[in-house]
Amino acid sequence: MNIDKKKPLLQLTVGEFLDLQKASATEKKYEYGLKGLAKMLGCSRSKASVIKSSGILDDAIVQNGNLIIIDKDKAMQLLTQNKK
Known part of the structure; x- marks a missing residue:
């Protein structure tokens, strides 16, 4: 993609x-x-609950009451580090 940056x-x-x-979309x-x-x-909600409860993803998860926010990059990094 070679677009002149001075082009209106x-x-x-x-x-x-x-x-x-596309280039700017993250x-x-x-x-x-x-x-x-x-x-x-790529699993069921019950299996996701088991994985969350195991503590493996604690550093990637922020929870406030029922609100759960997962940092995808950090979670995948933690999962690859904890492979058995």
Whole structure:
């Protein structure tokens, strides 16, 4: 993607504009709740609950009451470190 940075936005082609959007879009870094953890790990919600309760992901999880926020990158790093 070689777009002249001095080119006015109104002069971009549709393709150039879409390329810029794709380049600036970042992947979602967080999952929420047991459902999000299960989706991230590709398992059932009950298995996600067991994994969360094991303590392996404690450094990647912030919980306040029923609200659970999981840092995806940190969780995957912790899971790979704790392979048996």
